[in-house]
Amino acid sequence: MTERTAPSAGPADDAVKQRAALLRSMTLTRMLDYGMDHWDATQLVGAPATQAWDEVAAGLAEAQLARATTAVEHGNIETAVSCYRRAAAALVAAQMAYNFDNAAKRWLYARMSQAYQDAARLDTDMHIERLEVPYKSSHCNAWFLRPRTDRPAPPVIIVGGQSGWGPAYHRQARALVRRGLSAVLLEAPGQGETRIVNGLHLDEHADEAFSATLDAVRERTGFAGPSGVWGNSFGGLIAARAALHDSRFAACCVNGAPARPEPAPFRTAGEQSQALLGVSSDDEVAAVFRTLWIDPATDRTSAAVLVLHGGADPLIALDQQRAFLDLSADSSLRVWEDGEHTIYNHSAERTDFVGDWFRHRLSDGLLTTKPTS
Incomplete structure (x- = not known):
């Protein structure tokens, strides 16, 4: 795919439109969910449109x-x-200022990864290891977080969507580790450094990357018990596909995903889809998306399935998620009536709820008994 850059600075109204698009995608609640300092987030939100988003x-x-x-x-x-x-x-x-990969996006992302690595090196609460998971002719990048104990820690793979990846989900991973589990912040094909550096894009075989990640964890820990997978936004679809194709996943959480994705009607999401898949047109996006669709009539998993939905989600309607509930005989739905996309505005409650759900499913050995909510 030909490298593209963001449009050069245009008139003031173009700058206003660009900032408005970024603020629709990168809301204050999303920034806080991703761990951004509140003061920093409000400074970014309130900065003049004439100041470049990425520079601020x-x-x-x-x-x-x-x-x-x-x-x-x-x-x-x-x-x-x-x-x-x-x-x-x-x-x-x-x-987030750049939907397509260019030198600026690569530099910013590398700087982000280094900052996360510097924190990991000093962390005394958790053991955090950078993983390179073999996949196709290259590898997927990931971070493996686990308690500093000898007790077996069932792993949960956490994955994002078209624009939120890897360390953005540190708080979710930390919540799992505090509950005696381990977590893998996987950058799946089409995401993060797996795409930006390694050149891998999402296709119908991406579930193999999740299986390879479980293999990598087992090689390091010897743990052979049940595992979990937690997908946020578009990542919920690929998490569900992973659970369909690998029976080692005993629990799957889908948070704000379409079961049958279609090309988005607005530019930002459309460009992100093209970058995710490594294509250059909406027709190509539609063709690849169709290979990812799930059909409960033929697709079934033995994993317990938890679906999260926000009643105020502007991107995903509840009907777009109902198919996930039909993938398993053991499925449940949690709705926040005022919830934003992936429940950004109730992030602490959401993360605690899902963390407890995974702990009951994986650590307590109660794979057929649902915890009370």
């Missing part, structure tokens, strides 16, 4: 990185870890 967000990240360096020099390791993670979250927001 990167500047906020640099300030956090400077704080982290000072904290290390004074032996304040906990503060350093927090600042590195806030910087990483700000850089996630920064790279």
Whole structure:
């Protein structure tokens, strides 16, 4: 696919439109869910349209990185870890300025990954390891988080969608680790460095990357018990497909995904779809999307399935998610009536609810008994 760059700066009204599009995608609640500092997030939201989104967000990240360096020099390791993670979250927001891969997006994403790695190196609460999962002719990038104990920790693979990837879901992973589980922040084909650096794109075989990730975890830990998979936004679809094709997944959470995706009618999502799949037209997007559709009439999983839905989600209607409930004899639905896309505006409650659900399904050995909610 030919490399593309963001449009050059245009008239003031174009800048206003670009910022409005970014704010529709990268809402304040989404930034906070991804771990961005509240003050930083409000500064980015309130910045004038004439200031480039990525430059403002990167500047906020640099300030956090400077704080982290000072904290290390004074032996304040906990503060350093927090600042590195806030910087990483700000850089996630920064790279959102570019839907297609270019030099600026690669630089911002690499800077984000390094900030997350710096936090991981200092973290005394969890063991965090960077993984390279063999896939096709290259590999998928991932982060493996687990408790600092010898107790077996069932893994849950967490995956995002068309624009939110990897370290953006650190808070979800941390919630699982606190519950005695382990977590893998997988950048699946078409996502994050797996795409930006390694050149891999999403297709109908992406479920194989999830199976390869379980193999990599088992190689490191010896754990051969039941595992989970948690997909957010478009990632919910590929998480469900992973559970359909690998019986080691005993629990699957789908959070705000279409069971039968179609090309989006607006530019930002359309460009993100093209970048995800490595194609250059809506017709090609539609063709690949059709290979990803699920059909409960023929697709079945033994995994327990949990579907999350936001009643105020502007992107995904509940009817688009109902098919996931029909994939398993053991399925349940949780709706937040005022919930935004992937429940950004109830992120703490959402994450606790899902964390508890996975713990009951995987750690307690109660694979057929649902926890009370």
